[in-house]
Amino acid sequence: MVRNPMRAAVTLCAAAALAAPLGTAFAAPSASSAARTQQTQDPVVVDCAGQSQIGPGAYVLACGDGNSRLVSLQWYRWDATAAVGRGTNAVNDCDPYCAAGAFHSYPVRVRLDMPTAGEQGAGQRHFTRLTLTYTDGAPEGSPRTVTYPLPG
Template sequence: MGRNPMRAAVTLCAAAALALPLSTAFAAPPAQPAAQARQTQDPVLVDCSGQPQVRPGAYVLACGDGNSRLVSLHWYRWDANAAVGRGTNAVNDCDPYCAAGAFHSYPVTVRLDRPRAGEQNPGEVHYTRVTLTYTDGRPDGSPRTVTYPLAG
């Protein structure tokens, strides 16, 4: 190591420290363009404000007045074809009118499907249909299974 072993050791450590970032930079895979990366992702659920959501814990079905919403959502499938989960549909009975009504909770199975590219952002695929299956009770006059289109 020559006349000054301490200087040689410090120089060797500095050289190794500089070489490490270079080796990891060359080892990293090439970055994908943002649009290409977005297209390979699973579909999203677009909320009332137009924001994409993935596996949300809650979702408003009635954007105009908020009188029907999904809460306590737990997803066990979320892929390119469909998303399936369980949760609760909180529905306002609007009795005697919506502002004075009460919310009632109904357990549901939720299925999202029919993924399509968005009009605003063609690189972003979103689900366009939601199907609710009531598993224990349901709102008055509602069938056991209901399907709604989703905007996006």
Template structure:
């Protein structure tokens, strides 16, 4: 009789344990999803030559003539949805004309967003919009906030 009770107790304990080990817990599933999400590469910023960059220290905005660029960039955020950084927009005032103009520096906050899959490499995503917010002065005729579509 003692053996039968011990056997039944062992069987009763084994059934819930088997179920617990057979099905992943919600916490384990959430952890696996989070790890998988982290493994996906964050979007990149394409430069003038369509080369991918992540957290660049400098970036040319005016690819044709180089008369506007970002320098001294410090990125505060760079993830799957957006990137945010601070730096300086150096802009040629083109006065009296661009070849004789003066480059002037304006502090900016930069936001990259609207990531899209690359047409040439579907595994790579790149940001498609850049928004500059001038924090202390701005080039003549510029609004305080300017949004640019990015190549890609």
């Protein structure tokens, strides 16, 4: 039987207030555990706006004007070392000038690779190189295989 209900309530609240920080301290993962988890995650690709993505359906190659972009992307590999897929490179011919130009579609194989080392505190691992291989024609003046550095 509780003789002083106010005293019991204050004691109970004090005990709960002291226990709450201890409970969250034990529930939180350690810094080294969080770093290990980060290092085992697959790399991302960073878009023109600095957003991280895994397996995007579209990706802008020409960040300044959007005159070259990958669309209808389908990925069949995405792991710690590379991402491989296929899609279409939509390229503006800029004829007679870019605002009046027409977009043309070229089927491509896409490979992302050279992920960052994922050093602790350096942010999320991301791919740093993109390679396109045109499978059925290429934009005028473009070789069959083109490699681009990626933002990050």
